[in-house]
Amino acid sequence: MKKSLIFSSFCLICFGSMYSQSYSYEPEIIDSLLTGIPIKKIVWDSKDTLWFLSNANGLNKSYGDSVWHYNSSNSNLTSEEVKSIAIDSKDTIWLVTEKGLVKFDHNNFTTYDTTNTNILPYSYHELAVDKDDNIWFSSSDAIGGGRGGLIKFDKKEWHVYTPDNSLLPVPHIKSIVIDNGNNIWVACSGFNTYLHNIVKINLNNWTVFNEGNIKIPIYSFLAKTLDIDKNDNLYVKIDYSYSSGDNTGKPSLIKFDGMNWSIIDTVNGIGDWPFVFGFDHYNYLWTYSWNSVLYYYIDNKRIRWDELKVSMNDIMTGIDSNLWLCTSNGVYILKTDIPDKTNSIFNNEKITIFPNPTQGIINIDFDEYAYCEVYSMMGVRLLTTKDKTIDLKNFESGIYFVNIKDKRGKKEIRKVILKKEY
Known part of the structure; x- marks a missing residue:
C-alpha cells in the first residue's frame, strides 16, 4: 500500500471534532491490494484482520502485506469451494461450502452436513449472521425451483424452513440480509403463482412481498439480490439476464422504506441492470451493471464513473469508511470525499x-x-x-x-x- 496514504473519510469519522472542512463528492482511487487475485467477498474481524474469498481456493486471510491460505491440504477444511462468508460477534468465521456449513474458530474447521445434522441435502449458497449470532443459510437443488429452503442454526438447534412447513413461499433462496432491527430479509424464487418473492422474518412473524402486493413487475432474481442502506431501506435488484425481449423502461432496482415500495432505476439498454451493488459511507448507492459500467447515485441521478476498467464482484464500505471494490484483479479502495x-x-x-x-x-x-x-x-x-x-x-x-x-x-x-x- 502507499506509505503516505491518508484515509480522509476514516479521519472524518474518527477525528471529526478536530477540524471543519467542506467536501465535494468526487470519487478517487487511493489504493489497491491483493492485486492479481480475483476477490469475491471480503469481511473484517474485530482485530481488523481482512478475510476474503477467491476462486475455489478455500479461506484466505490478509494480515499487513502477507496472505494466508486455508485449504484441504493444510487444514481440516473439507471443501475449497467456499460460497459465502460471515463473522459472528465472537469473531468465529462461518462459511458455506458445497459440503455444508463450516465453523472456523481460528484453529480448527468444523463441518456441519447431513451426516451430523438434519439440514437439507442440497447445494448450499447464501449466508448471514443476525445480531443474536444465529446463522442463516440456504440450500436448494436447482436454480429457479425444485426443492430447498432456509436454515437457521442458533448454536444449539437446527431449524429448517421450507414451503411445506413455513410461510416461505418458494424454495430457492437468492439472498439473505439482516437489517438494523434484526429483521431477516430473504429473496427467493420458485415455480409458483408469483415466481419471485421477498420475505421479511421478525421472530415468528413472516411477511411476503411479491408482484401481487407491491405492484411492481419483477422479472427475475439472481445472487446478491438484496442490500440494506444506513437508513434501513431495503434495496432489491431485478435481473433480466435470461430475457430475450426488449426490457427498456422496466424496473432494475427497487426500494422498500418500511412503508412503501418505489422504483429507483429502470433498464436503459442491453445489460443495463445491476450485477452487484452497495453503499458508501455517505449512504450513496453504487452499482456495477452487467454491461460492465460502474455508477453512483446522487439525488436520484445516476452518474457514470469510468476510472476503473475491471469486472466487479462486490461493493461495500470498508472499516476505514472508504469504498472497497472486490474485483477480478484484487481490491480497489475509493475515497469519495475530497477536502476543500x-x-x-x-x-x-x-x-x-x-x-x-x-x-x-x-x-x-x-x-x-x-x-x-x-x-x-x-x-x-x-x-x-x-x-x-x-x-x-x-x-x-x-x-x-x-x-x-x-x-x-x-x-x-x-x-x-x-x-x-x-
Whole structure:
C-alpha cells in the first residue's frame, strides 16, 4: 500500500471534532491490494484482520502485506469451494461450502452436513449472521425451483424452513440480509403463482412481498439480490439476464422504506441492470451493471464513473469508511470525499514516521511535535503519548493511524503498517 496514504473519510469519522472542512463528492482511487487475485467477498474481524474469498481456493486471510491460505491440504477444511462468508460477534468465521456449513474458530474447521445434522441435502449458497449470532443459510437443488429452503442454526438447534412447513413461499433462496432491527430479509424464487418473492422474518412473524402486493413487475432474481442502506431501506435488484425481449423502461432496482415500495432505476439498454451493488459511507448507492459500467447515485441521478476498467464482484464500505471494490484483479479502495483545499488540515512534509512498515517500534521525526494518539482502523484510541519513540508490539499486526499534534494545536494523520514476526 502507499506509505503516505491518508484515509480522509476514516479521519472524518474518527477525528471529526478536530477540524471543519467542506467536501465535494468526487470519487478517487487511493489504493489497491491483493492485486492479481480475483476477490469475491471480503469481511473484517474485530482485530481488523481482512478475510476474503477467491476462486475455489478455500479461506484466505490478509494480515499487513502477507496472505494466508486455508485449504484441504493444510487444514481440516473439507471443501475449497467456499460460497459465502460471515463473522459472528465472537469473531468465529462461518462459511458455506458445497459440503455444508463450516465453523472456523481460528484453529480448527468444523463441518456441519447431513451426516451430523438434519439440514437439507442440497447445494448450499447464501449466508448471514443476525445480531443474536444465529446463522442463516440456504440450500436448494436447482436454480429457479425444485426443492430447498432456509436454515437457521442458533448454536444449539437446527431449524429448517421450507414451503411445506413455513410461510416461505418458494424454495430457492437468492439472498439473505439482516437489517438494523434484526429483521431477516430473504429473496427467493420458485415455480409458483408469483415466481419471485421477498420475505421479511421478525421472530415468528413472516411477511411476503411479491408482484401481487407491491405492484411492481419483477422479472427475475439472481445472487446478491438484496442490500440494506444506513437508513434501513431495503434495496432489491431485478435481473433480466435470461430475457430475450426488449426490457427498456422496466424496473432494475427497487426500494422498500418500511412503508412503501418505489422504483429507483429502470433498464436503459442491453445489460443495463445491476450485477452487484452497495453503499458508501455517505449512504450513496453504487452499482456495477452487467454491461460492465460502474455508477453512483446522487439525488436520484445516476452518474457514470469510468476510472476503473475491471469486472466487479462486490461493493461495500470498508472499516476505514472508504469504498472497497472486490474485483477480478484484487481490491480497489475509493475515497469519495475530497477536502476543500482552502480549508484542509495541515500536511507538513517535515513529518517522518519510520520504519513503516514496522515490526513493533516506530519513531516520529518532527520538530514541532507535541504528542500523538494511535487509533485502530475501527476508530478505537489505543494510546496517547508524548514520546517520539512508540512501541506497538502489544497490538496485532495490521493497519493503524497515528494522529500527530503539533505545538500550535494542528493535527496530521498518518497510516502505519504493523507487521510483526511470528
